Amino acid sequence: MTQAEIKLCSLLLQEHFGEIVEKIGVHLIRTGSQPLRVIVHDTATSLDQVKKALCVLIQHNLVLYQVHKRGVVEYEAQCNRVLRMLRYPRYIYTTKALYGDTGELIVEELLLNGKMTMSAVVKKVADRLTETVEDGKTMDYAEVSNTFVQLADTRFVQRCPMVHIPENSDTGPSPPAPSLVINEKDMYLVPKLSLIGKGKRRRSSDEDAAGEPKAKRPKRPMDSKEPIPDDGIYWQANLDRFHQHFRDQAIVSAVANRMDQTSSEIMRAMLRMSEVTTSSDAPFTQPLSSNEIFRSLPVGYNISKQVLDQYLTLLADDPLEFVGKSGDSGGGMYIINFCKALASLAIATLESVIQERFGSRCARIFRLVLQKKHLEQKQVEDFAMIPAKEAKDMLYKMLSENFISLQEIPKTPDHAPSRTFYLYTVNVLSAVRMLLHRCYKSVSNLIERRQFETKENKRLLEKSQRVEAIIASVQATGAEEAQLQEIEEMITAPERQQLETLKRNVNKLDASEIQVDETIFLLESYIESTTKRQ
């Protein structure tokens, strides 16, 4: 783990779970797996708090545990999983786009709670949806569970590993930690549930007394009488599946940009066909015949088989090699090469970063070196058709920023500079790693800046919240317009302006975080796909 990643993890944990969890989580990320007592000792936190923090981390799948010899349980933080918290909004938004509001809320609940049973999710989501629809209408459990089943079928949600109860549980003391096992077969199997009922609307009177959990109690015993049929079967959002979807989207839009809408539709059809047949981390899809692709094109899409074949040939001939031809049977067999596609996307990202940071002429040099693999300085100057002095300057600038690397090839064993070739090259993998590292740093900076902005204006924010709360409560009692206006004027014009500025800044910072994460996703996918291949 690099310092930048740890820093980002720390900020994310702190923002989502508070300082104590952050302390424990970061400690675990730094040190690797550790037993409870060592954590307590090293972090100088009370045992009770460490336990709580661990519970939270385990619940959210951020920490895994393992029983070692002599019954010691060791806890290990999942740094990469912690970083995924940055992407939560995107997961939720994607589900909304695919499965509507119900899907959105299901995934949101799963992400907010780490893991939940299906019945709990369905109930919660139905309740939440009921609150949003107009009075008198309610949301059926059945409808929500249908969406849930869809999500499970398309693998956007999956079962958590189950608690394995050993056969001879009566003998000997129970183990210090439950052993969790994944049953591949059941991963996406939805338990047969007959969830009948409707979402309940929270009464406003309940809400007033909400400060006390007691207020909710009277309703509960009724619920508890029903047995929970899926007790112990927990579900979580399948982030890998989401990543697969993001990757496919990126490829489709890249093809749309490069060629045209039709080719991107063909690409989309091909990707959809391979969704089930190809695992998310495979370097390329199973071969798809042109006939198959023709059949699975969306119905409203009017292109003839001949045009399709032309498009496929075009795609296969494209130098970026998103699509490859693997055979001639069945009207031509085609595969999608994910490795190549991700590499192209990552390189495009690098190029655009250089273009925006160093200008288009630097980008030209970069592309040149990338294309020719190894170039001497003199050759760079000549090929790029940029005056030697400027070309050197640009080259060195990119070299010092680690986008371009230098390879020495000595003619004699003494490595004398005058008898050595200096070749400039682009090592894409290391440049991407470097860029990724910078992205992590940027996000950390963005978060810190946002926290600073909010902290600076804490009093003002509190005041506005207070005023809003007062307005709401006065409104509830049915106050006059003039009265409301009076309360509103408690915030002066300059204050209002300051609030506006703050809001704009925070929005900008938040939006940047989301968009940097898109780049992070691309770069990470590329690194993952290339390192796996080697």
Next chain:
Amino acid sequence: MAGNKGRGRAAYTFNIEAVGFSKGEKLPDGVLKPPPLFPDTDYKPVPLKTGESEDYMLALKQELRETMKRKPYFIEKVEEKPDIERYSKKYIQVYKEEWIPDWRRFPREVMPRKKCRKADPKSKSTKGTDRVSSLLNAADVLKKIEELEKRGDGEKSDEENEEKEGSKENKEGDNDSDDANAEQEDYDEEEEQEEENDYINSYFEDGDDFGADSDDNMDEATY
């Protein structure tokens, strides 16, 4: 290197012009300080993407952040009592729902010994403390859960009710309380032994600790 001093340009074993300096040009001084914290940029950053989906995601992100703070998973630092009772506190009251983890999925040692997590004093006082403590013995609860599973009456269903159910369970299960108590004692003994052992563990851990500390310091310095 020292010998090279004063002999000027001739000291270089390669053609200085190759790196872009003409003959007789003064070489730049060595850089002895870190680069500026906010360096000037030659190019302005491109504007952010905007659009409906971006806006929605932004709203989601901000909402998510607020919701997270209200979840029981957000553990706040125990803050010292403010000297002045703020009037505003009445309005900005954060209501946190209770969270009782499914202990079957957690290692036994992370279970709190005392009352469950967000123990509120009211409910605590209403119950006999001895009963509570025996209930909270980890082994005991696990056993109860197993029993319940066997019975399959699902009475324990609702998570929020676990605590109540537990006490009910206890009343029912009085006949096997002897047995349970014995087990509890066993457990405690085991625990004690563990603690003794762990003293040695933590003694050796000191070396580690030192390393970790210095690591921390370094971190603070760099950021």
